[in-house]
Structures are given as C-alpha cells and as structure tokens.
Amino acid sequence: xxxxxxxxxxxxxxxxxxxxxxxxxxxxxxxxxxxxxxxxxxxxxxxxxxxxxxxxxxxxxxxxxxxxxxxxxxxxxxxxxxxxxxxxxxxxxxxxxxxxxxxxxxxxxxxxxxxxxxxxxxxxxxxxxxxxxxxxxxxxxxxxxxxxxxxxxxxxxxxxxxxxxxxxxxxxxxxxxxxxxxxxxxxxxxxxxxx
Numbered sequence: 683x684x685x686x687x688x689x690x691x692x693x694x695x696x697x698x699x700x701x702x703x704x705x706x707x708x709x710x711x712x713x714x715x716x717x718x719x720x721x722x723x724x725x726x727x728x729x730x731x732x733x734x735x736x737x738x739x740x741x742x743x744x745x746x747x748x749x750x751x752x753x754x755x756x757x758x759x760x761x762x763x764x765x766x767x768x769x770x771x772x773x774x775x776x777x778x779x780x781x782x783x784x785x786x787x788x789x790x791x792x793x794x795x796x797x798x799x800x801x802x803x804x805x806x807x808x809x810x811x812x813x814x815x816x817x818x819x820x821x822x823x824x825x826x827x828x829x830x831x832x833x834x835x836x837x838x839x840x841x842x843x844x845x846x847x848x849x850x851x852x853x854x855x856x857x858x859x860x861x862x863x864x865x866x867x868x869x870x871x872x873x874x875x876x877x
Contacts, residue, residue, distance in 0.1 A: 687875070688848050688850050688875055689845065689846060691848075692846040692873065693844065697723070697835055697846070698832050698835050700724065700776075701726075701727070701835035702824050702831050703723070703776075703824045704774065706795075706822050707772035709795075712736065713737070713772060714766075714769070714770045715731045715736045715772050716766055716789055717739070717740050717774055717776065718782040718786055719743075719779075720744075720747040721863075721870070724740070724742075724776045725754065725847055725869070726839075726846055729844050732756070738757055739756065739766040740756050740760070741761065741764050741766070742761070742762055743762040743866050744866030744867070744869070750870055762777065765785070765789055770786075770791060771795075772794055773787075774797045775798045775800060780805045781804075787819055790819055793817065793818050795819070795821075796819065796822070797822045799824045847869055849868045849870065849873070852874075853876045855874075859872045
C-alpha cells in the first residue's frame with residue numbers, strides 16, 4: 683500500500699532473479715563481484731552486493747548502462763569485452779551473450795563461482811577445461827525463483843530502500859521500449875505503464 687507501482691515493478695522479477703543469482707554466486711563477505719551486463723537485474727543486484735560490503739565490477743555495453751554504473755560508484759566499469767583489473771571472487775552474467783561465460787570464468791579466481799542468470803543465452807563457445815573451469819571454479823545457472831526468494835528479497839529491498847533506475851513508457855509505446863532495450867538505449871529498468 684502506498685508504493686509507486688513503477689518503482690516496485692522491477693523488484694518483482696528483475697530484482698528477485700538478481701537476488702537469487704547473488705545467493706547462488708557464493709560471494710564471500712567483502713568479496714569482488716563481476717556483473718556482465720548492467721540492465722534491470724544487474725543494477726539492483728549491484729545495490730544489494732554493495733550494501734553487503736562487496737566491491738562490484740561491471741562489464742557492459744551501452745554508454746547509458748556504463749554511465750549508470752559509474753553514478754552508482756562501482757569499483758570498475760568497462761566495456762562488454764573488457765577484463766576487470768583484479769581477479770573476481772564471483773561473477774553473474776545477466777547479458778544474453780554466451781561469449782561472456784568464458785570471459786567471466788577467466789576473470790574469476792580459483793575457487794570462485796560464475797552464475798548465468800539470463801533467460802535467453804546465445805551459444806556458448808568451446809572452452810578449454812584447464813583455462814576455464816579447472817581450479818574448482820563453479821558454473822551455475824538461475825532459471826527461476828521461489829516464493830521464499832521473493833519474500834526474502836522484498837523484505838531486504840524495503841530495509842535497504844532499494845531504488846531502481848526506471849525509464850517509463852506508456853502502453854502505446856511498448857514497441858519502442860522493446861526496440862530501445864535491444865539497442866541498449868536507456869538504462870536500469872524499462873517499465874511499461876498504463877493509465
């Protein structure tokens with residue numbers, strides 16, 4: 683009651699998936715988290731991780747996504763093919779690009795974890811076992827969430843006063859919202875609203 687629906691909408695899907703991905707990432711306290719892609723889920727996940735004391739490293743396309751990450755004061759912002767300056771403890775891939783998986787694995791320290799949190803993913807290129815997975819690196823996926831995940835995340839979002847960056851489109855401009863999403867225009871969460 684009394685909440686802005688446009689600000690809550692991103693929490694109900696993108697936020698919960700990001701929360702679950704962060705839980706599955708096994709990030710140690712104060713650890714270094716890599717985020718590949720910086721859209722709706724990732725910008726909320728970054729807020730959660732930083733609130734818990736993590737350093738966040740963002741690799742993403744799109745100047746607006748990179749600008750949002752910089753405004754959030756993450757430790758590093760690079761392009762989608764850039765390598766973070768230090769080894770990561772965990773990484774989460776929100777980008778739908780399969781080539782991000784070997785890049786994230788290579789950037790993750792031995793014993794670290796990489797979580798693929800996208801709904802869709804292009805083909806994963808062939809990987810050399812020793813360079814990618816060896817040294818006990820874990821590769822995990824997130825495909826859905828539970829009611830318990832949703833309740834836990836929403837309680838945490840309220841405690842932390844999480845604020846999604848929202849770009850709102852009226853219902854009649856839904857097609858433009860999808861086009862902007864595909865082109866990497868806009869940042870944060872794109873929300874379609876009706877009058």
